[in-house]
Amino acid sequence: MALLSIRNVFKSYFLHGKRIDVLRAVSLDINAGELVSMVGASGAGKSTFLHVLGTLDAPAAGEVLFDGRSVFSMNDAEIAEFRNRTIGFVFQSHYLLPEFTALENVAMPALIQRRDRTGAYTYARELLERVGLGSRVDHRPGELSGGEAQRVALARALVLKPAVLLADEPTGNLDPTTGEGIHQLLRDVNRDLGITAVIVTHNETLARSMPRRLRLAGGQVSEA
Numbered sequence: 001m002a003l004l005s006i007r008n009v010f011k012s013y014f015l016h017g018k019r020i021d022v023l024r025a026v027s028l029d030i031n032a033g034e035l036v037s038m039v040g041a042s043g044a045g046k047s048t049f050l051h052v053l054g055t056l057d058a059p060a061a062g063e064v065l066f067d068g069r070s071v072f073s074m075n076d077a078e079i080a081e082f083r084n085r086t087i088g089f090v091f092q093s094h095y096l097l098p099e100f101t102a103l104e105n106v107a108m109p110a111l112i113q114r115r116d117r118t119g120a121y122t123y124a125r126e127l128l129e130r131v132g133l134g135s136r137v138d139h140r141p142g143e144l145s146g147g148e149a150q151r152v153a154l155a156r157a158l159v160l161k162p163a164v165l166l167a168d169e170p171t172g173n174l175d176p177t178t179g180e181g182i183h184q185l186l187r188d189v190n191r192d193l194g195i196t197a198v199i200v201t202h203n204e205t206l207a208r209s210m211p212r213r214l215r216l217a218g219g220q221v222s223e224a
């Protein structure tokens, strides 16, 4: 059975009396452990797709299934709980808290969930070492390079041990070499931690380096 399934999903926006159909009858299965890239023109709906897949946004019609269970049939509190437990997000901006160190930023989701403090910091440190920032744990975001800050954001997305990692243009603000470093880390995390990952990117070369490639165009998702 697929880990994540999208079944006949529609999503539109209404703005100034006009309707924009973004996703039109999208169906897709993603198996546990897959590493998937998604490309598509600006405005094609990639972020919208990722938000629906990540349960941040409900579809107008259709279903999102996790392990065969329909996510949007749960109530809002249950969906939020499910999302916290299951999905890690990385965005184009790192959204790190400026007044906290790298270590505190990574541990934060676990502390908010009232997990064991020592365990949270130990795992946060381990994740920072994994992303190559063992020597930067006490740096605040303003004392990190763009690529380093994005690696901290990736570590933070992993601290609750999610089954799924969704990344929306995680290298969009980075130079190509630094961007390739982040993509390599995503490949490592997928391989070593067994996390299922979907990465939206504008970089066709990086997208092609992923084992499975999707393209979003005309409201439809196809294998690329």
Ligand SMILES: Nc1ncnc2c1ncn2[C@@H]1O[C@H](COP(=O)(O)OP(=O)(O)OP(=O)(O)O)[C@@H](O)[C@H]1O
Binding pocket: 013, 014, 015, 020, 022, 040, 041, 042, 043, 044, 045, 046, 047, 048, 049
């Ligand atoms: N909240 C909203 N209200 C109205 N229209 C929206 C909203 N969010 C997105 N859109 C429109 O929906 C379409 C898809 O947007 P989306 O951000 O999903 O595209 P994208 O493929 O991620 O684009 P980009 O690569 O430029 O980030 C765009 O035409 C956008 O203008």
